[in-house]
Amino acid sequence: MNNHTSINKLAVQFFSLVFMLSIPFWILGAIAPDTTKILPIKLPISALMTFCPLIAAAILVYKKQKKTGVKQLLKLSFDFKKIKDKRWYLPVVLLMPVIALLSFWYMKITGEIVPEPQPSPISVAIFFVVYFIGAIGEELGWSGYITEPLQNSYGALKASLAMGIIWAGWHIIPWSQAHQTTTWIVWQCIGTVFLRVVMVWLFNNTAKSVFVMILFHTMINISPYLVPNYGSHYNPFILAVLLIITTVAITFLWGTKTLADYKYASNKINTK
DSSP, X not given: OOHHHHHHHHHHHHHHHHHHXXXXXXXXXXXXXXXXXXXXXXXXXXXXXGGHHHHHHHHHHHHHHHHHHHHHHHHGGGOGGGOOOGGGHHHHHHHHHHHHHHHHHHHHHTTOOOOOOXXXXXXXXXXXXXXXXXXXXXXXXXXXIIHHHHHHHHOHHHHHHHHHHHHHHHHHHHHHHTTOOXXXXXXXXXXXXXXXXXXXXXXXXXXXXXXXXXXXXXXXXHGXXXXXXXXXXXXXXXHHHHHHHHHHHHHHHHOSSSXXXXXXXXXXXXXX
């Protein structure tokens, strides 16, 4: 079995296991009371599947490396020491809030009636912690386990697009259980695919830091709260368009093979 085939087998095992582990949460989301009636956000019970990528990765790692491998996987949650150039924290922390605000301003410019943002610092802080924990559950699987072998085999852009498609498809049932419209889900899926490209770009330019992915994933989820009423006016169409533009700029400047080969070498940020 050649390396390409073994990586394909690894990916199929991981993604299949993630989806199988998620089925009980999808069923629970279909029969459990609607949490959107008691929470200020559209978050169904099936959102608890967020830990399935971590569980899937831990199972597969344990089969080969036992407890030692699982411990190493968990340690990736806070591998921020890898990040030598702290300037990369700027896009990690600010990119998604900027996109959220651009989305809000676009709605204002086009005449939509929206209230002014009034985010509660306490609410934002609480949800940040909750989403950070949830992001650990996802990114130890997506970034800590499967990203590296996939991009080694297919290149960064192809691998991130493939992961983005699977990532988006994995979310469709929870989005539908949160009573989103078909149009909303379609545009959210498109945005999610390109969002994973942005994430792999950040991952590769921060020495493969999983902590960066966890932090950025948290910012993805918390940024809509900058839009009025807990993201009630969030528009996935605008998100998708802005992320496509961002991805085009990234691939032009950093290339498609690694998303880390900066076109203007003299200004290249050192990631080693």
